[in-house]
Amino acid sequence: MWGGRFAAGPASVMREINASIPFDKRLWRQDIAGSKAHVAMLGQQGIVSGEDAAAISAGLDAVAAEYAANGVPVNLDLEDIHMVTESRLAELIGPVAGRLHTARSRNDQVATDFRLWVRDAIDEVAAGLFALQAVLLLRAEEHADTVMPGFTHLQSAQPVTLGHHLMAYHAMIGRDRSRFADARVRMNECPLGAAALAGTGFPIDRHATAAALGFDRATANSLDSVSDRDFALDYLMAATQCSLHLSRLAEEFVIWASQPFGFVKLPDAYSTGSSIMPQKRNPDAAELVRGHAGRIAGCMTALTITMKGLPLAYSKDMQDDKPPVFEAHDLLGLSIAAMSGMIETVTFRTERMRALAESGYATATDLADWLVREANVPFREAHHITGHAVKLAEDRGVQLAELPLADLQAIDARIDESLYGVLTVDASVASRRSYGGTAPGQVRARIAEARTKESSI
Numbered sequence: 001m002w003g004g005r006f007a008a009g010p011a012s013v014m015r016e017i018n019a020s021i022p023f024d025k026r027l028w029r030q031d032i033a034g035s036k037a038h039v040a041m042l043g044q045q046g047i048v049s050g051e052d053a054a055a056i057s058a059g060l061d062a063v064a065a066e067y068a069a070n071g072v073p074v075n076l077d078l079e080d081i082h083m084v085t086e087s088r089l090a091e092l093i094g095p096v097a098g099r100l101h102t103a104r105s106r107n108d109q110v111a112t113d114f115r116l117w118v119r120d121a122i123d124e125v126a127a128g129l130f131a132l133q134a135v136l137l138l139r140a141e142e143h144a145d146t147v148m149p150g151f152t153h154l155q156s157a158q159p160v161t162l163g164h165h166l167m168a169y170h171a172m173i174g175r176d177r178s179r180f181a182d183a184r185v186r187m188n189e190c191p192l193g194a195a196a197l198a199g200t201g202f203p204i205d206r207h208a209t210a211a212a213l214g215f216d217r218a219t220a221n222s223l224d225s226v227s228d229r230d231f232a233l234d235y236l237m238a239a240t241q242c243s244l245h246l247s248r249l250a251e252e253f254v255i256w257a258s259q260p261f262g263f264v265k266l267p268d269a270y271s272t273g274s275s276i277m278p279q280k281r282n283p284d285a286a287e288l289v290r291g292h293a294g295r296i297a298g299c300m301t302a303l304t305i306t307m308k309g310l311p312l313a314y315s316k317d318m319q320d321d322k323p324p325v326f327e328a329h330d331l332l333g334l335s336i337a338a339m340s341g342m343i344e345t346v347t348f349r350t351e352r353m354r355a356l357a358e359s360g361y362a363t364a365t366d367l368a369d370w371l372v373r374e375a376n377v378p379f380r381e382a383h384h385i386t387g388h389a390v391k392l393a394e395d396r397g398v399q400l401a402e403l404p405l406a407d408l409q410a411i412d413a414r415i416d417e418s419l420y421g422v423l424t425v426d427a428s429v430a431s432r433r434s435y436g437g438t439a440p441g442q443v444r445a446r447i448a449e450a451r452t453k454e455s456s457i
Helices: 012-018 021-044 050-070 081-093 095-101 106-142 162-187 206-212 222-227 230-257 284-307 316-345 350-357 364-375 379-396 405-411 417-422 425-431 440-456
Strands: 147-152 155-161
Touching (some): 021 050, 021 095, 021 106, 021 206, 081 095, 081 106, 106 162, 106 222, 106 230, 106 316, 147 425, 155 162, 155 350, 155 425, 162 230, 230 284, 230 316, 284 316, 364 379, 364 417, 364 425, 417 425
């Protein structure tokens, strides 16, 4: 390719460091699609003859069929997917293949291919997240009344419902979906035709190629077109945020599956055993999802640092834009699939959840609220009174509801027997009827809203 300018070939190390075909072969479908749109436009504009355009298009179809059947050959001398494809096209149809690269550069070609790939990746992630939300909705509906302890600082705080807890992750995944959707809208502009950096003198129709490839419009600045990788960073940042949410959910399952908690029994399909301890059921799938978050965040950081100091327009550093995006996408897809499968098949040990919800003085806030509501006590005073009651129960090794009325009235005479009606975990969750609260009716309402929203999209 460089024969006209260089007298000698590259050093062996240069040949290896310069070639991207080992990883950018993943772009072959997008590369073929971009080339077909480009040559069709060249033919329509009369830049190449209709006969040559047809021959090139048919040849590209033949190359695509070979790739689909046998994979993309890795030839370091041809550097990248663009040159591998063009070389094979020339072998199939002869010198006319050389007309394909008229009015374009590998700079705008790879920018287009990569945008197409990331756009497809976003669509894959969106489908996976939709399926994950559907599973969360099903399990949340199943457990809208199931009482479990709610935590702050991993300390028992107030009773909540398992359905409410699962719907918290549904909300997180909804934000992830919106971030990917926003990124897709922002990136859906076509760089093809920007050429190396300055545009081209040929009478091309960039709007035609943009439309043919499903873009909303052509990019407006040729320098930015070939040097922009914001779309890849947008993808990685959305993937990082999503992986953090998946990691939090995975950590819940790791904790819940431990014997001290015993909230869940993980399915065999998402657990492993020990090579030495036959009793073990290890939550390896959840732990790997948790670990993947670090690797995905690392991919985001890698590309961020690569791009941080690059002058306009294209620099060879940008060849390293694709491996972190490919790695993050693969890891994210595995994580989404693993968490979806785990949630769908896990057994929730609801009696254990309820037993722990009833311990730890989780209804102490209900006592304070009762004092405010029924005895007109300022909340700060009610908080103080409740603290005395909790300490007394703790000293005696009983729950709040097990304290005799006389002992509670010794702490504050305004307490009467009706207090006991709010100290059960069922009464506690049922009372949290504010919008977005944990009351079963509220949980079911949010599930219904979510289903209505999805059906309208």
